[in-house]
Amino acid sequence: MAPRTLYQKLVDSHTVATIDEDNVLLYCDLHLMNEYTSPQAFAGLHEQGRGVLAPGQNVAVVSHIIPTHPGPVRVIADPASALQAANLRANCERHAIPLFDTNDRLQGIEHVVAPEHGMIRPGMVVICGDSHTTTYGALGALGFGIGTSEVEHVLATQTLVYRMARTMRIRVDGRLPRGTTAKDLVLMIIGRIGAQGARGYVVEYCGGAIEALSVEARFTLCNMTVEAAARGALIAPDAAAIDYVLDRAPDMDAAQRAAARRHWAGLRSDEGAVFDQEYRFDAAQVEPHVTWGTSPDQVLPISARVPGVAPGMDEAGQRSTQRALAYTGLQPGQPLDGTAIQHVFIGSCTNGRIEDLRAVAEVVRGRRVARGVRAMVVPGSGAVRRQAEQEGIAAVLVQAGFEWRQPGCSMCLAMNDDVLAEGVRCASTTNRNFEGRQGRGAITHLMSPAMAAAAAVTGTITDVRKLEPSHA
Known part of the structure; x- marks a missing residue:
């Protein structure tokens, strides 16, 4: 077998069927939902008389429309927003989908909540009706945003018709200087390659500067890669990422953890894997950046x-x-x-x-x-x-x-x-x-x-x- 990129490995391991040379039917390990991209999907599902195939592999979060004023109880005053939240609650109750609701003590932004509660693990395919789902590449998971019609398809089948992306590798060597962060790094990269510079690509980051980043800094990097129009962002899971995940995996026993470590350690691009596009940057040259x-x-x-x-x-x-x-x-x-x-x-x-x-x-x-x-x-x-x-x-x-x-x-x-x-x-x-x-x-x-x-x-x-x- 020819050397494969991490992206190709993740797609191959989740391909249910090959549709043609550009499209596959992709299995999705986890589907995250929010209050503003799911209502039409549920409506379509109900019109067809369909249920949700795998409720436990779907999680919903109310986050975009809720007020953030200090106080013990949050009330959504805007009628249209309140209706969105109520509809999501009703749909989740109907289909037994876990929900982080408006006043849930663990409520938060979906892309913060999911990894901090151990939902994201290396090797997964994670989707959401939100473009910043690329965040999860920080843990070696393929995350990407989908549209409302695709949300409906995933709810019904836990699969997605997926168009294959091209591959890009961005190597960042050196170390970030004092006063600079992953945010500065990714802003610099977007400035260099352009807002359309990664269109059609899944980007894999590598190099000493990436390895030196904390896991939370890697979230920032992968999150903002979509601002260069990338379809995904990936970092091969190393010891830091694996420890982060296992620290949030109380469901795994010792044998499962050992097996996971062995499997996750192999989630990286093969030596000699060919990328469609490559860039190289020096972290030592990065200053604080501002748009x-x-x-x-x-x-x-x-x-x-x-x-x-x-x-x-x-x-x-x-x-x-x-x-x-x-x-x-x-x-x-x-x-x-x-x-x-x-x-x-x-x-x-x-x-x-x-x-x-x-x-x-x-x-x-x-x-x-x-x-x-x-x-x-x-x-x-x-x-x-x-x-x-x-x-x-x-x-x-x-x-x-x-x-x-x-x-x-x-x-x-x-x-x-x-x-x-x-x-x-x-x-x-x-x-x-x-x-x-x-x-x-x-x-x-x-x-x-x-x-x-x-x-x-x-x-x-x-x-x-x-x-x-x-x-x-």
Whole structure:
């Protein structure tokens, strides 16, 4: 047999039938659902008189529409959103599907909840009606987003008609310098290859810099790879990833754990496996990165200046640059460092985990949120929120002037009542900076949690490496 990539191994091991040279019927180990992409799928299922084939291999989470205001009980005030949540609850009850509901103490963002509760394991195929399902590649699982009609098919059959992707390998050597993170790395990569640079590909990351990342940092990397239009992202599971999974697998006995370790250790691309596209980057060259425009690939190191229309730029590039500058209100040649902000949002499935909140606390300890800035921290899950409170992180944030919120997607996409006003400029740890993403006319600058924390305490987009360590 010819050497195979990790992606090819995962697809081969889940192929129920080959449809043609480009498409297979793929078995799905786990299907995650949320409140906004499942209602039509259930309706279609019920119209056909079908049930859910494998309820235990489906899990639902309410996260996008719920309010995050502090308080013991959360009530969804918007009638349309409340109906979405009620419909999901009714559908889950009807089909015996586990649900993390609005006031479940373990509720959170689906891509934070699933791995932290041991649902994601190496070698799995995991799908969800959400593009950031690529997150699970951090554990050696093939995760990708699907559409509503596909959700219905999976509910009925636990399979999916799947079009094969091409393969891309991105090797990152060296080590990330002080003050830089996986968020900076992935923003740099997206900036280099473009917002369409991985379209049609599943990306496999490798190299010393990737191996040195924590598992939570790998989640960030794989999560945002979809912003280069990738169909998936993978990192071969190493000891760190396997330990992470087994620490969250109380259902496995000693013999099962030993067998799992042996199997999972083999989940890697074969020596000599051929990729359709390859890139190589040096982590040592990565600076803190910040987006300046309205697409994640419109990004630059913090030391750079806002670009203008460059010589030789094609017509589409010119239009995109001009429109982004008009929307963000920035001027060509203006330094990114020092740009005033009015809001800071820390959270999302990209950067709402405990490691992210620790990084924020490290920056803001002994400091105060700048006058005129509103700063919010929304943990990725109830478990993250409680851990942050137990570690004293929440107290540090509140003392510094941050709002300490309930978990949820919140201002990442403004589907609830966490919405920015027009013209407000926000330093955000989220994954997308599209026009109106966080509110109509609002301006989003993507950055790492540490960089967002630095912006909160200075009132401007600030190179976190310039801040003197706090001794508080």
